[in-house]
Amino acid sequence: MFDLTKTKAVLWDLDDTLYSRTEAARRAFPGMLKELLYIDRSDEFIKEAVDFVLSKAYRSSVTSEDAFSALVEKYPTDKPYVHSDIVDYYFDHIGEYAEVYPEQLAVLKKLREIGVKTAIVTNISSERAYAQWKKIDNIGVKDLFDTIIFSGEVGIHKPDRRIFDHAANVLGVPNDQCVFVGDDPTVDVTGALNADMEVVWIDNWPYDGKFDKEPKVHRVKSVLEYFVF
DSSP states (O other), X not given: OOOTTTOOEEEEOOBTTTBOHHHHHHHHHHHHHHHHTOSSOOHHHHHHHHHHHHHXXXXXXXXXXXXXXXXXXXXXXXXXXXXXXXXXXHXXXXXXXXXXXXXXXXXXXXXXXXXXXXXEEEOOOGGGHHHHHHHHHHHTXXXXXXXXXXXXXXXXXXXXXXXXXXXXXXXXXXGGGEEEEESOIIIIIIHHHHTTOEEEEEOOSOOOOOOTTGXXXXXXXXXXXXXXX
């Protein structure tokens, strides 16, 4: 449970932590399929195609090439399929469809109210950083963070502990007084633990692994299970 006496900063992942990447893609993909792959198909067809491709996509990549290869095999396209066009469309538009989780927003507002420092630490190439900014702007949380750190801009990517160290240093808070909130057991949980941080793991995905510092991991379905003020 959150302890204000020992936690002075809360660091957050972005994708699938502050909003659902899959649900944003579910809203963005109909327009993408109509623009890039299909002509004059019914809404029912497009919905079926979207559901199919998302069922095949990797958890960490809703635009995985394997998923779209399976899509065009099952639902032959009216236009030439170019996977790089799919990826470009995704990054150009996904921010428009991101919607913040209400519980996360409530926690962020409370942390700001009680003076706890906050940061976003997210993996993204410098070339695609614009997409993360669109998401952050659209979900309306920019002003609730003291700093926002993109891995491509600092040249260090999660789970490398140095990006966690960097975030704590920017905030001016010792690592052991930081809590990291994320969904990915490898990238977020392992990285933050290696940086001597407490971790709130939003457990939305199957994972049977163990962590070396298990007592410092708070496995939750909702952030409100941990953030009790």
